[in-house]
Amino acid sequence: MNQDVHDPRVRELAAGPLSRERVLGFAREHGVPLVSDDRVTFIYYGSAEQVHLRHWIFGLPGHQPFDRIADTDLWYREVELPENSRVEYKIEVVKDGRGHWMLDPLNPRRAHDPFGANSVCHGVGYQRPDWTLPQEGTREGTLDAIRIKSHAFGGERLVPLYLPARYRKSGRYPLLVVHDGSDYVDYANLKVVLDNLIDRLEIPPLIAALSNPEDRLVEYPGDPRHARHLTEELVPHLEAKLPIIRRPDARGIVGASFGAVASLYTAWRYPGFYGRMLLQSGSFAFTDIGPHHRSREFDPVVSFINAFRAKPGRPSERAFVSCGTYESLIYENRSMAPFFQRIGLEVRFVEARDGHNWENWRDRLREGLSWLFPGPLWMTYE
Amino acid sequence: MTPRVILLGPQRFTPTVGDVVSEFGLKGPFALITAGWQEREGEDEELREAIGGEAVNLAIYDQANALYREDKELHLAIRARQTQLRELQDLYRMRLDHAMDAAYRLMRTEGKDEALIGPERESALEMVRSIDRHHLARVGEIRAQHDTRYRPLSREALARRREAIAQRIHDTEAVFIAGGHVAVLLNRLRLFELAPILHHKPVIAWSAGAMAVSDRIVLFHDAPPQGRGHAEVLDRGLALCNGVLPLPHASHRLALDDDTRVGLFARRFFELRSVALDPEVRVDWTPPRWAPGPGVRQLTRDGIAPWDAEATS
CATH class of the missing domain: 3.40.50.1820 (Alpha/Beta hydrolase fold, catalytic domain)
Structure with a gap:
């Protein structure tokens, strides 16, 4: 168990038997990414060599590696996010040495633009008007x-x-x-x-x-x-x-x-x-x-x-x-x-x-x- | 007997005006005043359908425009007066914003000895009331100066039109006054000096119409997209009914769950009953008594509450 995980919900998820169904159920129950105060936790479940968060927040590295819960396919990344923030992102999954960008499969929230779509994370306090x-x-x-x-x-x-x-x-x-x-x-x-x-x-x-x-x-x-x-x-x-x-x-x-x-x-x-x-x-x-x-x-x-x-x-x-x-x-x-x-x-x-x-x-x-x-x-x- | 004045909640989504017609067995003919709709004044089909019976739209918005074309001197004078009134409203707002901010902060302050803070709150409120009174007096002065100088009622073009409108009202059973732009409506009602004529007929009014026939007109919205959202006194109304400050669509325009804000409003206008005139709500005025319909609420110093039956006169 990785002791750096701040969000107790992720620790609880990782403590039980992991399966795609259980992770999907967790995402439906809690909403993913997990939002708490000034922090957001992104989650990915699946086999990969690396997983990265790709976002467009100027001032933060645009490429943030996920950590893996030891001996599992559960990955997570915690990011500081001030209240009322709204962030668009994708997840990059690296397999066989090649990165593949995707919408967050655990997050149904999407924003569209002329180039396609992004996943959307709402920080604490943000509400669509x-x-x-x-x-x-x-x-x-x-x-x-x-x-x-x-x-x-x-x-x-x-x-x-x-x-x-x-x-x-x-x-x-x-x-x-x-x-x-x-x-x-x-x-x-x-x-x-x-x-x-x-x-x-x-x-x-x-x-x-x-x-x-x-x-x-x-x-x-x-x-x-x-x-x-x-x-x-x-x-x-x-x-x-x-x-x-x-x-x-x-x-x-x-x-x-x-x-x-x-x-x-x-x-x-x-x-x-x-x-x-x-x-x-x-x-x-x-x-x-x-x-x-x-x-x-x-x-x-x-x-x-x-x-x-x-x-x-x-x-x-x-x-x-x-x-x-x-x-x-x-x-x-x-x-x-x-x-x-x-x-x-x-x-x-x-x-x-x-x-x-x-x-x-x-x-x-x-x-x-x-x-x-x-x-x-x-x-x-x- | 039909009450002298019936105030209704907004009619757009849940019209109740037809219920009033049925309840009092009104047959018509009726007079309609829809001047608050401005250039849409004549689009009254839905209203006619709701009330049934023969109805004539007094078209006082259109009548005023025709008058302005005929009496250009009066038109120019009215425009100048309205510019003055708008500028005065801006000046009033400058003073009011600071006074209201102070009063609101004092109301919100917690943990102080009531004996200490109570008089400060009352003094802050009295400052706001004093600004309101001053503004109302200044508005009255400007209107009086205009009337003294231009003597609108003695001008032939206006007098002729007024007489025709009065005759039409005389021939009807009741007058219906719809909402819309409250200043436009009030100015047209005032221009043709309709208050003494309307005093002799049952009047059914809603939204801006309800505001215009009351003692005092207060503009309000707690969360406008711009500005501070402090309620403002605009002017005196026609005073066809007394003692109630109608607040159309209050549940939409005011933060009625904010007891402090509601309490401040009620205390500021303590001499009037601040009534939430929400959809499907109705209050009847048969002088000297008000009769509230079911579910009517009023703003009190402790928050929003049912109409207080103890003080209905």
């Missing part, structure tokens, strides 16, 4: 789409549109332009979130243009064609067709990661046009001197952010900036938030114990959207 889930009785908006000719890019672009519940042509609506819009819907439940926040009167009924790139790594990190497409083609087209309020304070631009870079770049190219920015885990890499140390995809980002820092102007009026403390970009975002303030933006900066992922961005939407676009909650009693 109810407004991210469909609620009975909530009035639902609709998803539609328009085709728009783009002279900036050439060809046509298909832009999905979110229209709020009880949409009417005689209404007047703010407009959100959302980068990676379909991913926001698929992986951050954007439609459900908008439905709920509108129904709860926390944000006003609004229209969202769910823009999607054709070549993200080219269009998002500082491409003037992209800024032109959104600002001179998409928004005017929508304003001509739909009852949109034509004011900067009713016009928001939203993005995460490179999408946040694209949002900032577009607002910077057209200062004052987008009065509201929601920037999540922005890939705001920059240098003060010398080369940057990120991948080549960041070259145009660094060029843009350096240019922006040199001549920022005043791209917008109000910016909600969020970032996970478990992502490397936290340092750039912590640096950019006060910079935005210095150039005259009203800024709210929020950190969360989460990583660079869609559910982190989902969980911040209520705070961000309701600050950028306050709803009539305080005054309305239905």
